[in-house]
Amino acid sequence: MKLIIKISKVLFVLILLQSCATEKKEVSLIQEKDQEKEMILSYKQGIDNLEKGDTFYAAKKFLEAELMFPQSEWASKSALMAAYSYYLQDYYSEALFNLERFLNTYHGDKKKESYAHYLMAMCYYELIVDEKKDLSSLINAKEKFNYVINNFSKSDFAEDSKYKIDLINDILASKEMYIGRHYIKKQKWIAAINRFKVVTKDYETTVYIEEAIHRLVEIYYYLGLIEESQKYASLLGYNYASSQWYDATYKIFNKNYEKRKIIKATKKEKKGLFKKFKKLFQ
Secondary structure (H helix, E strand, C coil): CCCHHEEEEEEEHHHHHHHHHHHHHHHHHHHHHHHHHHHHHHHHHHHHHHHCCCHHHHHHHHHHHHCCCCCCCHHHHHHHHHHHHHHCCCCCHHHHHHHHHHHHCCCCCCCHHHHHHHHHHHHHHHHCCCCCCHHHHHHHHHHHHHHHHHHHHCCCCCHHHHHHHHHHHHHHHHHHHHHHHHHHHCCCCCHHHHHHHHHHHHHHCCCCCCHHHHHHHHHHCCCCCHHHHHHHHHHHHHHHCCCHHHHHHHHHHHHCCCCCCCCCCCCCHHHHHHHHHHHCCC
């Protein structure tokens, strides 16, 4: 009889423990659902404020959403949206901090990663102020845009990254040209040559390539290195014969050279030309 009573007590305790565990699970699930609802609400509030233009408050709501349910797929979205909100408000340091945190915390979604790297590049790009004094933002932006191109070539951001790099190269080339011209004024010929050669080597697709080649022609001619000067003059003539800088180069070797003027046809001449064409179809 005593044995039966003991067994009954044990069974009662086990049933009680199981009941408590079930209740805890149910409570936990309810809490998780409540947290998820609150998180989605915060996320939607972030979106609403972003559309209204209150980007700072939007960032706050997105960060709240991320903290409420960090294991949810919404957390990574919220982190990115917070960074984007800061970017819109021109708070680039805060945007970069959150983007770095996103890349260190959330992994596996290539689309989101490509966007994070692209947005980082855009933050650095927006921080470009004066290329003559500070190159760090230019270099960081170019590095990030190249990262997007090399690692996410099929993403929506790769094409725009190429375009941004072209603009950055124009700025970097303009810096080299600025310093090169300064050295010409100071008659520091070797230093000037080195700057212009950087443009011909690293920035040949920029708008400054023609002037850079002309400046090399000019300096080498001045120094009496005629053969070297003619080499660059030929390069300029072969690739950019219609350029104003080729005309300037041509004048160095031909002092009596005058630029050929393009004379447009008069209305009378145009009518005469029309008559000639008309005869072909009669």
